[in-house]
Amino acid sequence: MAVKALHAVSQGRNGVGAFILQCKKIDLHYCDWAGSSRGMNGFIKSLLPKFAAAHPQIEFTVSPRPTKHPVAIGHYINGRSKPICVRNMEPYEILKKLELLRDASGEKLKKVTKPVRSINQSVRGIWSPYHGNGMSL
């Protein structure tokens, strides 16, 4: 056999073909007693049903954590998690935080200087000094 094969694994590109939301789970913890959880309790009662219905792809767990501040923890597909303490926040502030958790990719925060990245080959190829119609200056 003249040609031997090398092995490579295909690379996934989220959004090409199918899009998977990176936030897979959000834990909501509250306390029945403490005042810092008042906004969280209100959020769970008033806003969470609508938010959860709008995001069926996120798993929500609501569990009490007595004598602790309320927390919203986002779990991501890359295995990381992002906890946000929401003590003394109003329900709509907590909604903003949950939207932040939903939109996050789970990666560590870093400055994005080039917002578009691609693994596709450039249409015109990589510039080479030995090709093309050069021009004399």
Next chain:
Amino acid sequence: MMKRLRIERAAGQLLVARPCGPSTPGAALRSSYKCTTSQVPVRHSSSSSAAEAEHTPLYEEDGTDHARFPPLEKLPPNTSALPSPLPSRALESAKLSALHARLSLSPKIPLQTLARTLVDASADPNPYFNNSSLAFLGATIINYHASEWFMVHYPRLPMEVLEAAMTGLAGPTPLDRIAKAWGIEPAAAPGGEVDPGLLQFSLDQPGETVRGFGYTRTVVDKINKNNWQRSVAARVIYEDNLPALPSTTKAKQTTPAVAEQEEQQQEEQQQDDSEVDYAETSPAAPKFSPTSYGSSTTRELSEKAHANFVRAVVGAVFAHCGREAAKSFVKAHVLSRQLDLERLFAFKHPTLELAMLCAREEFDPPVARLLSETGRLSRTPVFVVGVYSGNEKLGEGAGATLEQARLKAAMHALKAWYLYSPGEGVKVPSDVLGQEEEEAAAAGGKKKGGWEPVYIDIGELISR
């Protein structure tokens, strides 16, 4: 590689639960689990979830203080002795429901089926509760679509490269990565009390994988016995048609019949035995021990379980939503991934091979010509060499020596030959599969442009 699918029959066969309910409560249980108490939770397969067992008010005893921490889930006693969660628990799992939505699965696919796809054969050997049959179906569909895509879009790919491309796109490793990208979490140890939304596989036992249905060619035994060498094409025909199946053990293998001439016989055979054949993997697999955690064996088992889950999901989509849905699912999740085919080639004598190619195709013999050069006498020269056949440049390469540049140019020309593609818009056979049926249904309607024969190459170069 392209095996003809006859899935209509297979799907019914695969998804069918047992026709009547389990005869005895213990029959559904794994025999190795000895449940001495009379309160044994009865398992029914997902299709008969209506006849759900009455839960006794007793909860499962798990060594914790139930007075202080009442159990979060009211499980019947001895649930953890079950190899996998009860199908009825699938409806309560938030994880499973979120997964269902994340994959944008049709509501036609019930959560019980999705829960079943998450149970690997190594966790639950009972084929009525594990995903082995669905995984087999899904593997067939994935491999079919991947191979048809490659064969139509790159008709000149050599067999070896095609196999490597298939493995790179639809093999266990890419499928494992797909499963991870779906956010699948594995359960630490499988059992009845585990959340049904977790992937359950065991590191203790390898489990069984469905390798084929029904008929087995007699020649296979001979081949295996004499240990004859086989080409890739022969491997595709005589062994499994899934080059990407993770099992590499050379134990007893049953193979499907694929040859066209055998079809009649095969159909007759399949009507006779609807029983599933299992390939026994080697029983001498290393027993899992805490020290072996994270070893290559466990990683391989994990990869296999993840890949089988993805295949089972495809199988489930096919079984519940049909061919078109399964095709678009495979297209969206498997075929949309990027694989650089250019990097799959490794040559031995590219110049020789190119000369033979030109001789076979009756082109002018290839001539290497220097196109440009710089720094011939310096430490870092660069030569740009083109390979010409007649007046046409076949390939081009730049190298530090003339020899290197010539080899690269020849390799470039060969890759350009092998990676010929008729274009993105070309139809694959499954594209017109549905169309033909539609046209047949609406007889007399205007034709929408049927099947155009695709380009088929005469084959790759064979040299010494």
Next chain:
Amino acid sequence: MEATLSRPAARCSCLLKTTTPSTSRVLLLPSNQQQTRQKSTRARHKASLNIPPHPSFLSNPSPSSSSQSGSTTLIFNPPSSAPSVFQTPFKFLPKTDPRRRATLAKNLFSSSVTTNFATQPVDVSSLPTIFDDRSPATTPKNHSLTKEDVEEMRRLRLADPVKNSVLSLARQFGCSVMFVMMCVQAGKEHRDKVHVEPHAAARERWGPKKREAKEERKRRMEMLLRGEI
């Protein structure tokens, strides 16, 4: 050159290589002699960086169309990059391919082609070839060798492998070296004596540097064939 050396990083690199007399001399330069970009020189630099666009963008459309103002023209400006393997050469296209049928192809692939950096199309045959005596393209061909000829070739080779080398047999029978190598095979002793032993003896004499270089070269060749470099 001086401008580059005046950069801080370059100065650091110079500090590292203080043993070289030339660079140490650079270090001794008084600071007022180092070029720094000032307002006075800015205009000069700006003027030199102000490069006009590529002539292909400025090329006038054909005179007939130029009379009609606002007509569109096609700018052909091939990428200054190595060609991709996914661009199939015209010859490799199968007969049924619509790209082959396009009339454009005829014009593109005439006897004269445009090579890199060439402003005018050049004749292919004028390009220098890289000679390879093993290549069947350059060796004389005799396709009328009979079975007896092949037998004779084998006999000669076995009789005196030193005198009847592959090259001499190819010249004698008027066929390619490749063909001779495919037909005949010298005895094992000869192979060992001519190819293996002297090479092994030579390898024995290699020092560590040479050995490393040879291994490196072999590795590089493997990488090349895998398309990695």
Next chain:
Amino acid sequence: MRHLPRLRGAVSASLCCSSPTHIRTTAVAAVATTSSSTKTQSLQRRNLSTSLPRCDAVEAYAPPQGLKPPPQGWKTAVRPDKITDPAYEPAQDGLGLEEVGGLDGWWENPANYGTGRQWVGYGPAEKVIDPAVLEVAVYRALVEAMIARGGVKTLTARMFAVSDSLLGSEWGPETLTTTTVQTKLCVGSNGALEFKSTPPEPQLEQKVTEEVDTAATAKQEAEPTEGANETEVLEEAREEVEVKEAVEVQEEGLTEGPISSETAQALLKEIGHEWKKATIKDYVFKYFVAKRIQKLTGHIIPDGKLVAINTAGTLLREVVRPPKAKKLVEEIENKQLFQSLPNVRVFPRRVTPIDKEKMVGRWKVIREELERRGLPVIGTANIDNAIEKKWVTGAK
């Protein structure tokens, strides 16, 4: 200046149930002296204050019924060398010795506090939640209030005379409820509540009279006789028995709790819905009804809401309202907030690490391994945290 005697008085009052008599008298004496020293000031204050002076209150204090002082007196054991009994053998250690006397468990024993300790609420301790029973209770309260207002002239005087006792009684026997409820109420011409048949049945009149009488007599019997604490020990014991009986009588009345849900539903069919439209305007009437409802069901209607209630229907709605959830989980459960959302899971309690292990199936493995090693599955089995440290350092 006033704070001091008050404080001391309060302290002595709280202590008096447990302090011996002679201590109390000294305390009172001390208070008396203190107050006498500042007599002029207290007199000035007396003119301003409506309450009794503190010293008088302390002197007027009487301990509640059946209150027992803690056992008194200390006995000193005979020294071992002075024991003449030849069979006496001194103990070597305290292990086998029996404990005699002491106040162990005395304070915790409720029998030592008498009836004064037992708090009897105005309404039932647990609120009635069943809506059918609540509706019957409201209806009954309305009927009783109508009777009390003068629906039956002869009864009115008696009703108000023994209104205290009526309010003190609860559901009574079931027949009373049945007969009361069978009195039909309807909306009058002016929209007010009226009896359907203007003179209610004489049966009812008789029945209610009887019940009111029995309730009144029971109340009077239950009232404790004065001067119990001054009698001698034997009398005290006898009275204790009496008090207990009285408490039992009261408790029997209490145990005649609300009617069963089935009976209430059967009664509701007879009642109908017409009465709910009737308007209630009279404040006294509303107040009476509210008190009666509180007595029957334990639901307190605040005054602010009572003012706003104008019809029988709104009154009923105010009473028949599910109790406010104490926990968020209960509220979620009651309102079924996440019933249709399969991707939400609500846990009723804190999710412990063991729960998390159970969800991923690791707990059974952990448990098995712990049991195999003979280690406790939960808890530490009184093993110190730093047992390994002890092993390493060799410390005891």
